[in-house]
Every structure is written in C-alpha cells, then in structure tokens.
Amino acid sequence: MATKITNDLVFRNLPRRAPESHKGSYGKVLALCGCSKYRGAAALCVCGALRAGAGLVTLAAEESVISAVAQRVMEPVYLPLPDEDGLSLAASKSTVCVAGCGKEATPATAQEMKTALGASSGTVVLDAGGLCSLADDKLFLMGLSGRLIVTPHPGEMARLTGRSVREIEADRGATALSFARESGAVTVLKGHRTLVATPWGELYENGTGNAGLARGGSGDILAGIIAGLAAQGLEPWQAAVCGVYLHGLAADRCARRLSMQGMLPSDILADLRAIFLENNR
C-alpha cells in the first residue's frame, strides 16, 4: 500500500533559509548533462536545481552545450569537457551530482558517469541516458547504494530490468519496489501518479501533476529539482518525495495559468517560485 505524498509531508521536510546562511549552506550541485543533440536538457536540469534552492550549480558539458545554456541562464558555473581530472575534482567537491539528462546511452557516457560518480561521495541523481548507459553494470550502481536516486520513465525502466513497458505499467508498485531493493537506489518511477520506492520497502505515490507535463524536457527539470533539494541536506528519499510533489504542483498551477495544451516545461519554474512564496519559503 503506497503512502500518498501530501503538502504537509513535503513542507515538513523542506529546510528553511536561515538569515545567517551563505551559498555554501545550500549545497553544490554538479550537473553532468547534455550533448550537442540535447542541449536544452542541460539547461532545464540546471534551472530546476537553481530554482529549487541550490547554493551553487556547476554544469560539466561539452562547449556546444555550455554556450547554449549560457545564453539562457546566468547563474551556473561551467566546466568544459573533456577534462577527466577536472571532472573528478568537481565531483569530489560536490554535495550532489545530477547526471544523465540529455546524454545518450553509449559506452563513452558510461565511462564519463563512472569517472564522476566514482569520485563523488554525495548524493547522486541518475537520469535518462546516464542511467541507461549503466543498465548492464548493476555492480557499479550497487556501489552507490544509500546515496543514489534513479529517475526512470517506464521506457527507461524497461531497459534497466529487461522487461516490457506493458509489464512494468501493469504493476508499477512492485516494479519500483523490487528495483529499489535490488539496486539500493531510491527509485522514482515516473508517469501519471509517479511512485517513489525506497530500498527498505516504503512506497510513496504522488497525486500532483497533469498531462501538460507530457512533453520532452519535463523529466530533465524534475531531475534538477530533486538534485537542488538534496543539495540542501535532504536525504535521498526526502528529496525524491518532495521533488516529485513540487514538480507536479508547479505543473498544476502552471496549467491553470497557461493551459495543459500550451504550457512548456520551462514555464513551471515560475510556478515553483510562486509555490515557495505562498508557503513562506
């Protein structure tokens, strides 16, 4: 039986900003995201992390991605790739690594993921191509146990488990719970009524969100939001539960403002900001 995620559960777990704090108090996010084909995914992920409240966000990516993102957003710091030593160092200094949004599931991506995530000691949010590139390396994923959050949609979960999307959708709860138990990762199985499963057998169901989110880029923002929350000290399960709820709530507010038909993933960032304001954050 899944626990419904409520507004009270979320805002009880969200830290407040203390008057005497500084940017270091809210964590450093390293985003290893984007490729020349998927530049927007990196921008959306970075913006999600920033808007969720992270203190400092660094984007590690190839130059074409960095120049595209830098035209849209002023706040990130950039680490141009390839730079294996620089990537290991940045990962080792980060509070959270969010990796894989806008990456293709290739052996080169898998190697890049291993370099960064192996050097990090903080929370890891693994999404999209980064996650799928490691689908056959369960041992590596298990090595991140206790600090890993994975965010597959059903198609990605199919690749991770070798099962069909139909089988996964037929029993979403059991799928998420068994993947979480076997991998040691907090598992966010996305879609209508996103589920969050913990390795110790808890299952949360999210009731926020709408079909306006059913367009490319919504998941990239979610990964960024979860990373931004984890950077502020939330445990992986808390960051996942709060992230999926706030992402969906922002989308619901956005749909009332702009319509499900016309809203864009990036539009929900203004609503996320408004939700924080309405809840005195």
Ligand SMILES: NC(=O)C1=CN([C@@H]2O[C@H](COP(=O)(O)OP(=O)(O)OC[C@H]3O[C@@H](n4cnc5c(N)ncnc54)[C@H](OP(=O)(O)O)[C@@H]3O)[C@@H](O)[C@H]2O)[C@@H](O)CC1
């Ligand atoms: N602006 C940008 O830069 C953007 C960049 N992006 C980046 O693109 C990369 C590829 O990511 P991807 O998700 O688009 O493609 P892929 O991994 O092939 O998975 C799709 C397969 O899964 C299946 N599927 C089944 N159920 C599903 C469900 N509920 N939700 C979704 N899919 C579902 C689906 O089935 P179908 O739709 O055909 O029925 C299909 O067979 C990745 O790095 C991502 O970050 C995107 O975020 C877009 C914006």
Ligand SMILES: Nc1ncnc2c1ncn2[C@@H]1O[C@H](COP(=O)(O)OP(=O)(O)O)[C@@H](O)[C@H]1O
């Ligand atoms: N019909 C829907 N109702 C609620 N949420 C949805 C719906 N369709 C998609 N979403 C949400 O939008 C996001 C889509 O993520 P994903 O499929 O990874 O897209 P992308 O990789 O293109 O960013 C997920 O958070 C998912 O839960």
